[in-house]
Amino acid sequence: VEELIGWLLELGTDVELIGPDDVRAQLVTHLREMMDPA
């Protein structure tokens, strides 16, 4: 899943993950961590 998220992030806005929901949620969490770094 980490590898998949990595690919999706490299592809940027050219691709959107439709499912599964839990992977989508992980992707969103990952992105939010970058928006609001500790």
Next chain:
Amino acid sequence: VNPTLARLRRILVMVPWLLDHPGVAVEEVARRFESSPPEILDDLDLLGYCGLPGYGGGDLIEASVSGGQVVVRMAEFFARPLSLSMREGLALLLAARATRDSGVLGNVPAMDRSGDDAGTDGPLITAIAKLEAHLGARAEVPVAMDLLAALWPAVTDHRVVDLTYQSASKNETTVRQVEPWTIRLVEGAWYLQGYCRSAQDQRSFRLDRVKDLQVTEETAPDPPGDVRPPVYRPALDDPLVVIEVSPQAAWIADHVVLTDRTQNKAGWSRLRFQTTTLDWAARLLLRLGDQARVIAPQELADLRRSHAQSILALYDGPESTNNP
């Protein structure tokens, strides 16, 4: 390669083969293991000092040469050949498939080195089947075989090619005329190296980023004699980047050309490197999430945040990006 290590590797592979081929000529051993007869004789001499603990008679390997023929005994524990690691196996499989699909061997089944017919498929095909069975499901690695097949004659016949190429560093698609020099497999990726007429300089193109390829009728000049493998060589004006990464994200150090690396008490690494564009570095850093901190330049941190915001908008809707 360290000569001692190379010698050890040769001996480890050679002993099982010698056990399987008693009485083989020294010259044949040298040919098969890409060495010289004196080196092989040295290796065989060394074998006499190797064996199982106890190291007395009956424990050490016996290697004898009589009338130019080699016989190895007391090494039955070596009879099973060494297994390939996954990395070695995949590299070999990719190269074998590329050779098969390039058509360079034609349709005639190749004979093996001893001249024996290895069956209607030839040794390359049977070797590929064995490797695929050995590597299991992981053997299915996508390779741009159609591109390799089209490029191979262009390289050997020195034909100019028109490439439509997606640049990773600049995230743009360009059409370029390239005089092809060679094709290489580097770190699991295939590259075309050649003279790019658009850039008026030597360039390397990753085949999985080639969107289209046309081989023209135009003959290209002969390639230079010494074409080095593709590596990123930082230019003076390439931006300098400093980041800190956690131990889990330290793998990124293998993907950049570092100028400096230090480690703090928490185990985080501070990496300093140059990049062709900050955009490329920002997209690479997207993968690392909170396992990476941008120290400098601020523009890189802003770019990463901006990329993350754009992607997040796809999933959250625009209103959510204001409330992370």
